[in-house]
Amino acid sequence: MIYLQLAMSCEAAPLIRALSLSAAQPLHGLKRWASQDVTLTLSGTGPYAACACAALTCAEAESAHDLFVTFGTCASLLPDLSPGTLYRIHALYDLASGRPYYPDMFPDIGLPEAGIITGARVLDTASPLHGLADCPPHTLYDMESAAAHLAASRFLGPHRQAALRLVSDAGESSHITQESIGHMVEKQLPALTAVLASFASYAASLEDVDDFTPSDEEVSHLCSLLRCSESMRLQLVQLIRYAGSCGISFQTLLAPYIASGTLPVRDRKEGKRILEELTRLIST
Amino acid sequence: MKSSPVSSPLNPYHHIYVEEDIREHPQTLRILSRLPKGQVIPIQHYKDVFCRTRQDIALQHRAQALILARKTGTLIYPGAPVCQSFGNHHFYYTSLCMNCPYDCQYCYLRGMYPSGNLVLFVNLEDYFRELETRLAEHPVYLCLSYDTDLCPLESLHGLIHAFHHFLAIHPTLTVEVRTKSACIPLLRALPPTEQMIFAFTLSPDEITVFERKTPSLGARLQAAKEGIDLGHSIRLCFDPMLYVPGWREVYTQFVPTLTDTLGADHLKKVRDFSVGTFRISQSYLRFLRHTTSSPIVQYPFVNLDGVYGYPPTLAREMEDTLCDALSAFAGPDKIFRWEDN
Numbered sequence: 001m002i003y004l005q006l007a008m009s010c011e012a013a014p015l016i017r018a019l020s021l022s023a024a025q026p027l028h029g030l031k032r033w034a035s036q037d038v039t040l041t042l043s044g045t046g047p048y049a050a051c052a053c054a055a056l057t058c059a060e061a062e063s064a065h066d067l068f069v070t071f072g073t074c075a076s077l078l079p080d081l082s083p084g085t086l087y088r089i090h091a092l093y094d095l096a097s098g099r100p101y102y103p104d105m106f107p108d109i110g111l112p113e114a115g116i117i118t119g120a121r122v123l124d125t126a127s128p129l130h131g132l133a134d135c136p137p138h139t140l141y142d143m144e145s146a147a148a149h150l151a152a153s154r155f156l157g158p159h160r161q162a163a164l165r166l167v168s169d170a171g172e173s174s175h176i177t178q179e180s181i182g183h184m185v186e187k188q189l190p191a192l193t194a195v196l197a198s199f200a201s202y203a204a205s206l207e208d209v210d211d212f213t214p215s216d217e218e219v220s221h222l223c224s225l226l227r228c229s230e231s232m233r234l235q236l237v238q239l240i241r242y243a244g245s246c247g248i249s250f251q252t253l254l255a256p257y258i259a260s261g262t263l264p265v266r267d268r269k270e271g272k273r274i275l276e277e278l279t280r281l282i283s284t
Numbered sequence: 285m286k287s288s289p290v291s292s293p294l295n296p297y298h299h300i301y302v303e304e305d306i307r308e309h310p311q312t313l314r315i316l317s318r319l320p321k322g323q324v325i326p327i328q329h330y331k332d333v334f335c336r337t338r339q340d341i342a343l344q345h346r347a348q349a350l351i352l353a354r355k356t357g358t359l360i361y362p363g364a365p366v367c368q369s370f371g372n373h374h375f376y377y378t379s380l381c382m383n384c385p386y387d388c389q390y391c392y393l394r395g396m397y398p399s400g401n402l403v404l405f406v407n408l409e410d411y412f413r414e415l416e417t418r419l420a421e422h423p424v425y426l427c428l429s430y431d432t433d434l435c436p437l438e439s440l441h442g443l444i445h446a447f448h449h450f451l452a453i454h455p456t457l458t459v460e461v462r463t464k465s466a467c468i469p470l471l472r473a474l475p476p477t478e479q480m481i482f483a484f485t486l487s488p489d490e491i492t493v494f495e496r497k498t499p500s501l502g503a504r505l506q507a508a509k510e511g512i513d514l515g516h517s518i519r520l521c522f523d524p525m526l527y528v529p530g531w532r533e534v535y536t537q538f539v540p541t542l543t544d545t546l547g548a549d550h551l552k553k554v555r556d557f558s559v560g561t562f563r564i565s566q567s568y569l570r571f572l573r574h575t576t577s578s579p580i581v582q583y584p585f586v587n588l589d590g591v592y593g594y595p596p597t598l599a600r601e602m603e604d605t606l607c608d609a610l611s612a613f614a615g616p617d618k619i620f621r622w623e624d625n
């Protein structure tokens with residue numbers, strides 16, 4: 001599942017149409033649209049709204065195949081960057097706390113890249129924001145991305161996060177309307193949907209490491225058969241993991257002991273002997 | 285989503301995170317000039333990238349990002365208890381980088397670091413300064429690549445060449461360059477000296493399958509052979525020996541491969557041999573086991589004073605088997621066993 005987070009409905013509307021998303025159950029009052037592969041949540045504007053929404057969303061993203069992707073418009077800090085360019089963000093810097101965040105850049109999607117600074121106020125070139133001069137040399141500015149990803153990082157690793165930003169202006173936001181933002185997003189739909197498809201196939205390729213850990217029920221059943229102490233229990237769990245990694249079924253190993261009535265054992269000493277025998281059998 | 289994916293696999297060092305403080309350091313400029321396609325991202329401190337939580341080490345290893353940084357604090361460390369000292373009293377090791385371009389499934393670095401990305405420290409001058417302080421007191425035996433492999437990236441960082449120059453003016457320094465590479469161009473480029481030991485880690489091909497991205501046994505042996513021909517000081521390391529079902533056969537058949545490729549004359553010229561079974565500290569093993577389901581690391585090791593390894597009888601049997609086979613061409617004074625350390 002791709003969990004998409006956007007701040008404004010004018011940014012979201014073209015994507016909702018293009019991805020054929022349907023209205024879904026709100027997330028603690030936050031509006032949502034969803035399909036089988038994508039869940040889009042509207043956070044509202046500003047870092048606090050973005051942070052709260054990201055935390056709620058990422059707490060849901062439990063599968064190793066879930067990605068958290070933010071998208072929205074932003075301002076350029078360099079006057080020569082042309083509005084309408086879509087960037088993948090490789091560095092996010094939170095102006096208030098001075099904390100950076102770096103998502104992993106998997107997979108390669110061929111978009112131009114930039115760093116972004118997130119502040120709590122609208123950027124105004126007429127009265128530049130205090131502290132901006134001390135920031136790293138990033139080229140973009142918005143009010144959500146760093147906050148969202150710093151919150152998301154409490155739940156998800158950097159390989160399961162991505163940020164996309166579309167330049168709308170160079171800090172002269174007076175002429176920007178909801179309509180003009182909608183048009184800009186509309187123009188980027190082919191690129192955006194292709195990028196999201198790439199993220200979907202990347203997410204599907206992410207693997208859970210199967211360390212062959214047995215279930216609690218299996219362990220307690222085997223422990224009762226072998227009358228395990230705590231240290232024997234730990235030894236048993238690791239032995240089951242090792243057997244699994246070698247493609248050996250532990251149940252098959254135990255079958256003759258159960259058939260002969262050796263298991264369950266009479267006492268712990270006997271359990272220890274059998275555990276050692278099993279260890280020798282598969283690991284020497 | 286019906287559009288076709290636009291992604292393609294990333295090349296190694298696709299992104300290069302550079303501490304702003306060393307952005308203009310000559311070594312940084314050298315490395316960046318050799319990676320013109322890498323996307324450079326300025327950072328304050330390497331830990332901001334390297335120490336992020338919940339990183340997927342295995343995934344990052346498939347296409348490592350590079351981090352260029354300045355190393356501060358202690359730069360030269362006394363040898364750790366799990367290191368083979370080869371009888372040297374003043375045995376030290378250093379970390380010129382964190383992580384390794386190779387990706388061995390059993391590598392303890394996967395249990396030690398929170399990231400699979402590669403950090404290269406550029407302030408070599410500080411390492412040399414600290415080394416000179418030690419050298420003023422006593423001779424130094426320094427392991428350059430105890431916890432990495434520097435050889436495959438020599439054309440990028442030039443560190444082995446830099447140490448080679450440093451050796452020429454510091455005759456009481458000996459360095460060991462441990463490698464799983466087939467570094468023939470490097471061996472050809474450096475004039476041989478007894479002060480620089482190239483230590484090739486060799487494993488049977490049944491084991492090299494667990495050593496991702498490394499050259500085959502045959503390629504490593506060819507490099508060792510050429511090193512001997514060129515007059516380099518060559519060490520052969522059979523460490524770590526790994527348990528696989530049928531290990532006795534695997535390791536017994538391994539030695540004839542060695543003698544067939546190298547030949548008796550070359551084997552006589554090998555400086556020494558080291559033999560040791562796999563061992564790892566308790567804390568690293570715990571994390572390492574989360575990164576892979578490989579039986580090599582899921583093995584039910586036994587804990588001996590905080591170091592996990594094979595049951596002592598098995599470890600001894602494995603080492604004895606290999607040492608017996610090696611004794612056909614190497615006297616006991618030339619074979620260093622981990623157990624004798």
Ligand code: SF4
Pocket residue numbers: 384385386387388390391392393430431432433464495
């Ligand atoms: S070559 Fe050595 S340092 Fe590198 S991954 Fe393999 S075991 Fe680790």
